[in-house]
Amino acid sequence: MARPLSDAKRTAILAAAAEQVAARGVGASTAQIAKAAKVAEGTVFTYFETKDALLNALFVQLEERLALAIGGSFPADAEVRDQLLHVWNALIVWGAQRPVDRMALRQLKVSERITDCTRTQCAGLFGTMLETLQARIASHTRPELVSFYLGRVLISLLETTLEAMAAQPAQREMLQQAGFDLFWKGIQR
Numbered sequence: 001m002a003r004p005l006s007d008a009k010r011t012a013i014l015a016a017a018a019e020q021v022a023a024r025g026v027g028a029s030t031a032q033i034a035k036a037a038k039v040a041e042g043t044v045f046t047y048f049e050t051k052d053a054l055l056n057a058l059f060v061q062l063e064e065r066l067a068l069a070i071g072g073s074f075p076a077d078a079e080v081r082d083q084l085l086h087v088w089n090a091l092i093v094w095g096a097q098r099p100v101d102r103m104a105l106r107q108l109k110v111s112e113r114i115t116d117c118t119r120t121q122c123a124g125l126f127g128t129m130l131e132t133l134q135a136r137i138a139s140h141t142r143p144e145l146v147s148f149y150l151g152r153v154l155i156s157l158l159e160t161t162l163e164a165m166a167a168q169p170a171q172r173e174m175l176q177q178a179g180f181d182l183f184w185k186g187i188q189r
Contacts, residue, residue, distance in 0.1 A: 010047050012037040017058045022103035026055060026111045055108060056118045062105040067125035069094040074129050080136040081184060087133070088158070088180045095162050106159075141187040149187050157183050 016037035020028035030051050034041040048054035070090045075083055095102040108114055123130070134146050141149065161179030165172045 005047060009037075009039060009043065013039065013044055013047055013054070014058055014061055017054055018062070018100050018104040021055070021058065021107050022100045025107050026113055030054070052113050052115075055111065055113050056115055058104065059108045059114050059118055060122060062101050062108065063122035063125055065098070065101060066094060066105065067122075071126060071129055076129070076132070080133070080140060083133055083136065084184065085180055088154075088183070089176070091154075091158050092161065092165075092176050092179075095158060096165065099162075102162075106155075137187065141189055145187075149183075153186070154183055 013033065016035075017028070017033045019036055020033050024032065030044050031041050033054070034044050037044070044054065048057060070087055072090075073086070075086055078086070134150065137149070138146050157179055161175055164175045164179075168175065
């Protein structure tokens, strides 16, 4: 009779995968992941059929954490600027508290190893919040650029802001607000 799978081992493998992907990109080997998780390489394949299955499971886990961080207290009835500020602040807090998750997710988002099915599943984690926000932003900027602003510009500015905050912790609040102000002013028509 086969042993039941351990949640602790699965969690350790996913945590190690996040660390390795953050450090080495999706090219991190399963041997490196197994070593970081303190399991045999074969154990990785007991929990995840393929490396791609592992990377997709990691993507889902990281997106779930991010959706929870952003959507938990999303101000659905607020003005669009306040909604964006909420998202910005939630991303800053999440990114500062979970740098490994942030760096791993950044790698996975641009990887061809993440399936369209997984991406669609994860888009649903944000409910109608993202769609509503995109529609409301479109009234303040050129509608054809909304996905570019949110998908590229916001994330790049977020990374730059987090780096600046890490380098100048005494200026954290000022830099956080300055990053948001730059984004908000930049998307105005």
